[in-house]
Amino acid sequence: MSASRWRGGTPGRAALAAGGRHRGPAAPAAAAAAVLIAVIITVLAGCSGTLATSRLTRAADPVETASAPAALPVLYSRAEGWHGGQVRPAASYVGQGGSPYLTALKWLSWTATGARANGYLHLQRAGCALPTYQCPYQRFRVQVQLSRVQTHHGVRYYSRMRWTYRKNHVRHVIRWMTDRGYWRN
Numbered sequence: 001m002s003a004s005r006w007r008g009g010t011p012g013r014a015a016l017a018a019g020g021r022h023r024g025p026a027a028p029a030a031a032a033a034a035v036l037i038a039v040i041i042t043v044l045a046g047c048s049g050t051l052a053t054s055r056l057t058r059a060a061d062p063v064e065t066a067s068a069p070a071a072l073p074v075l076y077s078r079a080e081g082w083h084g085g086q087v088r089p090a091a092s093y094v095g096q097g098g099s100p101y102l103t104a105l106k107w108l109s110w111t112a113t114g115a116r117a118n119g120y121l122h123l124q125r126a127g128c129a130l131p132t133y134q135c136p137y138q139r140f141r142v143q144v145q146l147s148r149v150q151t152h153h154g155v156r157y158y159s160r161m162r163w164t165y166r167k168n169h170v171r172h173v174i175r176w177m178t179d180r181g182y183w184r185n
Contacts, residue, residue, distance in 0.1 A: 072110060073149045073156040081181035085157055088115075092144075092161075094176060094183035098124055098132035102144060102163070115146040115158065121165050140165040152181070 074085030077092040079099075088110050092102040105119035121142035128135035142165040146158035161176040161183065176183045 070112065070156065072112065073115075073146075073158050075115075075146060075158055075161075076178065076181060077183070079182070082152055083181075085155060094185075098135065100124075100163075100174070102142060105144065112156075113147070113149060115144075117144040118142070119144065121163055138167075140167060150178075 072087050074087055075089055075092060076082065076085045077089060077094065079093055079096050088105075088107045090103070090105055092105065094100065100121060100123045103120050103122065105117045107115060107117045109116050119142055121140045122137045123140065124132070124135045124137055142163050145162045145164075146160065147162075148158065148160040149156050150159045151157070157178070159178045163174040163176075165172055165174075174185055176185045178184075
């Protein structure tokens with residue numbers, strides 16, 4: 001088998017003499033290297049005083065940051081403490097194994113003072129004698145309300161959460177508050 005037909009081999013002299021191009025595995029690597037070089041040049045050129053630099057400097061300037069509108073509060077969830085805050089999350093978890101959780105959240109509003117959503121609440125069946133990880137969950141439609149904005153290390157977050165749902169035609173409310181970054185009720 002000639003080297004030009006071998007997968008990943010070099011083209012034969014006849015192919016190169018006839019103006020053929022090598023299209024082996026080195027071609028994508030060369031293209032990637034060219035793109036990387038172009039990005040580096042663009043970044044270096046941007047650091048020499050272009051519009052990109054002025055935007056970065058302006059964002060880091062504490063005087064202008066103070067006058068900029070405040071970012072929307074986040075919701076800390078997923079049992080990660082002060083990590084993973086999100087604006088308008090699709091789901092929210094308040095603990096681990098066996099804890100209730102929310103899914104399919106559709107946010108009706110999300111403002112600097114409060115937020116409201118509809119979704120589904122998943123609760124473990126009451127009275128389950130199995131280990132927690134084996135107990136089945138029940139699903140209920142839920143209305144979620146977030147309130148009482150506070151700040152932690154410069155990040156605004158909602159510190160109160162209320163879930164309202166119906167079970168057997170009876171309205172139930174579960175209230176939550178943050179405690180060192182975790183939800184407690």
